[in-house]
Amino acid sequence: MTHFRPWNLLEKEYVGFATLPNQVHRKSVKKGFDFTLLVAGESGLGKSTLVNSLFLTDLHKDRKLLNAEERISQTVEITKHTVDIEEKGVKLKLTIVDTPGFGDAVNNTECWRTIEGYIDHQFEQYFRDESGLNRKNIQDNRVHCCLYFIPPFGHGLRPVDIEFMKALQEKVNVVPLISKADCLTPGEIKKLKERLREEIDKYGIKIYQFPDCDSDEDEEFKQKDKELKESTPFAVIGSNAVVEVKGQRVRGRLYPWGIVEVENQAHCDFVKLRTMLIRTHMNDLKEVTCDVHYENFRAQCIQTMTSKVNAENRVESPIPLFPMPTPDADTEKLIKMKDEELRRMQQMLQKMQQQMHEQDL
Amino acid sequence: MTVCGRGQWSSSAAGPAVAVIEGGRRRGKEEKEGKERQEHREGLGSEVNPSHSNMTDSAKLHQPHPPPKGERSHAGDFSYVGIDAILEQMRRKAMKQGFELNIMVVGQSGLGKSTLMNTLFKSKVSRKSAQPNPEEKIPQTIEIKSISHDIEEKGVRMKLAVIDTPGFGDQINNENCWKPIMKFINDQYEAYLQEEINIDRKKRIPDSRVHCCIYFIPPTGHCLRPLDVEFMRRLSKVVNIVPVIAKADTLTLEERDDFKQTIREELRANGIDVYPQKEFDEDAEDRLINDKIREMIPFAVVGSDQEYQVNGKKILGRKTKWGTIEVENIAHCEFAYLRDLLIRTHMQNIKDITGSIHYEMYRVRRLNESNAGPGLAPGQAPTLVPAHTNGQTKVNGGPPNGMAAQCEVLTHEM
Numbered sequence: 019m020t021h022f023r024p025w026n027l028l029e030k031e032y033v034g035f036a037t038l039p040n041q042v043h044r045k046s047v048k049k050g051f052d053f054t055l056l057v058a059g060e061s062g063l064g065k066s067t068l069v070n071s072l073f074l075t076d077l078h079k080d081r082k083l084l085n086a087e088e089r090i091s092q093t094v095e096i097t098k099h100t101v102d103i104e105e106k107g108v109k110l111k112l113t114i115v116d117t118p119g120f121g122d123a124v125n126n127t128e129c130w131r132t133i134e135g136y137i138d139h140q141f142e143q144y145f146r147d148e149s150g151l152n153r154k155n156i157q158d159n160r161v162h163c164c165l166y167f168i169p170p171f172g173h174g175l176r177p178v179d180i181e182f183m184k185a186l187q188e189k190v191n192v193v194p195l196i197s198k199a200d201c202l203t204p205g206e207i208k209k210l211k212e213r214l215r216e217e218i219d220k221y222g223i224k225i226y227q228f229p230d231c232d233s234d235e236d237e238e239f240k241q242k243d244k245e246l247k248e249s250t251p252f253a254v255i256g257s258n259a260v261v262e263v264k265g266q267r268v269r270g271r272l273y274p275w276g277i278v279e280v281e282n283q284a285h286c287d288f289v290k291l292r293t294m295l296i297r298t299h300m301n302d303l304k305e306v307t308c309d310v311h312y313e314n315f316r317a318q319c320i321q322t323m324t325s326k327v328n329a330e331n332r333v334e335s336p337i338p339l340f341p342m343p344t345p346d347a348d349t350e351k352l353i354k355m356k357d358e359e360l361r362r363m364q365q366m367l368q369k370m371q372q373q374m375h376e377q378d379l
Numbered sequence: 380m381t382v383c384g385r386g387q388w389s390s391s392a393a394g395p396a397v398a399v400i401e402g403g404r405r406r407g408k409e410e411k412e413g414k415e416r417q418e419h420r421e422g423l424g425s426e427v428n429p430s431h432s433n434m435t436d437s438a439k440l441h442q443p444h445p446p447p448k449g450e451r452s453h454a455g456d457f458s459y460v461g462i463d464a465i466l467e468q469m470r471r472k473a474m475k476q477g478f479e480l481n482i483m484v485v486g487q488s489g490l491g492k493s494t495l496m497n498t499l500f501k502s503k504v505s506r507k508s509a510q511p512n513p514e515e516k517i518p519q520t521i522e523i524k525s526i527s528h529d530i531e532e533k534g535v536r537m538k539l540a541v542i543d544t545p546g547f548g549d550q551i552n553n554e555n556c557w558k559p560i561m562k563f564i565n566d567q568y569e570a571y572l573q574e575e576i577n578i579d580r581k582k583r584i585p586d587s588r589v590h591c592c593i594y595f596i597p598p599t600g601h602c603l604r605p606l607d608v609e610f611m612r613r614l615s616k617v618v619n620i621v622p623v624i625a626k627a628d629t630l631t632l633e634e635r636d637d638f639k640q641t642i643r644e645e646l647r648a649n650g651i652d653v654y655p656q657k658e659f660d661e662d663a664e665d666r667l668i669n670d671k672i673r674e675m676i677p678f679a680v681v682g683s684d685q686e687y688q689v690n691g692k693k694i695l696g697r698k699t700k701w702g703t704i705e706v707e708n709i710a711h712c713e714f715a716y717l718r719d720l721l722i723r724t725h726m727q728n729i730k731d732i733t734g735s736i737h738y739e740m741y742r743v744r745r746l747n748e749s750n751a752g753p754g755l756a757p758g759q760a761p762t763l764v765p766a767h768t769n770g771q772t773k774v775n776g777g778p779p780n781g782m783a784a785q786c787e788v789l790t791h792e793m
Binding site: 063122126129172173177202203271 | 487488489490491549550551552553554597598599600601605606609625626628629631632697698699700701702703704705710711
């Protein structure tokens with residue numbers, strides 16, 4: 019085994035770059051993290067309550083709910099709430115994007131277009147920032163995760179669920195949830211989950227997949243990970259209220275026949291969702307957004323831009339110079355054609371200048 | 380001696396026997412049948428037996444002659460005619476004939492419609508039970524499926540038809556999803572009308588008209604959805620709508636009350652008249668009873684066809700990890716109220732309103748159309764059931780003007 023011998027041979031062979039993770043850690047703690055979460059689903063499925071339960075906040079205190087009359091003419095809106103949370107010195111800038119009006123109208127054709135447009139818009143903005151000159155303070159508003167609420171009343175995916183998830187599967191990490199799970203008995207939950215998993219496979223919907231554990235993780239972690247994977251989609255319950263159970267105050271819902279505890283694993287999968295979303299997979303969600311969804315968007319964007327140039331035959335207005343990825347044959351051809359165009363235009367411009375010059379004389 | 384019947388003759392298994400005989404007592408011959416009780420009924424006196432009485436019991440009441448409580452014993456009373464005996468005769472006849480009831484259930488898939496029907500009638504009457512291997516797929520268009528059952532209880536036979544509407548509200552674009560349903564309801568009215576105006580018609584016209592439509596509202600806890608409002612607005616004009624909050628075990632009591640209040644306000648704001656309709660209350664007593672019901676609609680129901688043991692009793696319920704929801708426990712959900720309304724107290728009233736108001740409106744419309752154009756020949760204006768029209772004009776807040784005019788025309792013709 020060859021050691022890289024530093025200049026001080028008498029010291030033990032310890033370079034010290036093992037402290038790198040700590041340095042990264044310190045720096046990121048100082049910088050803080052940001053996370054954008056999109057919640058989508060029909061109204062009345064407990065989205066706001068769940069978000070409040072997840073992050074222990076009360077984001078929608080002054081919300082005014084529309085009545086049915088007002089809803090008839092409502093279109094899907096996008097509302098953003100940003101909250102700064104700090105825990106043990108770690109700062110998180112959490113943005114919750116809500117989609118009131120989704121799926122509420124009588125005719126819900128293409129009601130997801132607004133949401134798609136929003137996600138694309140964030141990507142586009144990031145793309146521009148990234149290609150810009152001053153890249154110091156890029157704000158990352160890209161949507162890292164989309165929680166899609168499936169009503170527990172149905173027998174599986176409804177047409178609107180299928181269409182929504184298919185439209186958004188390439189743009190954002192879609193995490194489907196079974197909402198208001200307190201109206202289902204354990205047997206019904208199991209059946210519904212199986213049904214949903216089957217249908218998601220059948221329709222080829224690409225939801226967010228948990229990454230596999232590294233083989234060198236410990237057994238406990240692996241076991242937990244396996245449980246997590248097998249209980250998707252999560253059946254969740256949220257609550258804004260605190261109730262007393264056996265002398266303890268917990269978040270829950272009080273019914274005449276019993277008390278549902280939100281954080282009780284036997285009652286619902288809320289804890290699993292929170293663990294997954296915040297404690298173990300937040301970073302992975304961000305990475306997948308950056309590496310997969312954003313890159314897809316970027317590649318598409320570039321392709322449409324170059325094909326536009328080709329089709330419309332005009333000089334591109336100064337776009338930010340983007341660092342070209344390793345150009346393949348097609349892009350090379352396109353680049354060549356573009357160069358030709360530029361040369362021709364330049365020639366024409368020169369000619370015109372000459373003409374003007376001659377006229378002045 | 381004519382009995383100007385104002386009110387309804389109860390012919391349901393256990394319903395209020397409201398028989399109001401106008402005019403005072405009559406002096407007449409002693410009734411030979413030996414019924415020696417005389418019932419003092421004037422104006423509003425009525426005998427309401429909710430939930431506890433059944434036919435055979437009250438039948439027994441008549442045979443040995445015990446004086447009913449609070450009434451005088453009239454052995455050998457010269458003034459007793461025995462008009463009230465007609466009640467018994469009608470009951471016997473109705474028992475022989477049996478009853479028909481057609482209920483339609485409307486709502487998105489998965490709201491527990493079939494389960495609720497099974498729970499209401501304590502037998503497998505729903506569409507799911509009729510199919511051997513029910514595949515729970517959402518149909519592309521709305522289908523109307525009618526399943527008929529004959530059920531019997533304590534000698535009373537009932538022909539129950541449950542009309543299911545799979546596919547309602549499940550598509551992405553639900554515009555006009557009420558059209559097939561309205562068409563179905565009107566088709567039933569049409570079939571009845573055709574039979575009625577037949578020259579040679581059956582003694583007892585088979586009644587396939589939809590008596591009651593139970594509309595299932597998903598328990599969002601916020602308010603009615605535009606789809607709900609549109610549907611109920613249109614259909615409350617042709618059929619009795621009973622809105623219920625489905626799967627109510629997902630709402631806490633507080634949320635439930637808020638939700639109900641919001642729904643009631645919205646129904647009022649949109650001018651939707653659900654059953655029991657205010658304008659068809661016949662007298663102050665009816666109004667009292669119905670007001671109480673109107674304070675409670677929509678009923679928050681939970682259905683179940685599984686039995687569990689709770690405190691040594693077998694009850695229908697849903698078992699979860701945090702407790703067992705008892706379907707018939709009024710502290711848990713309002714299923715019992717819905718059942719009482721639909722079956723035990725207001726079943727006959729529902730059928731009457733369907734027959735005498737909704738059907739009549741349809742009929743008037745149709746006949747007016749035919750007078751204006753082809754279709755029914757005007758000469759075929761039926762020798763209509765006068766009792767109906769007479770009854771009509773006495774109803775408070777009476778029928779729409781067109782109908783009254785039509786009634787007048789008919790009486791002239793006769």
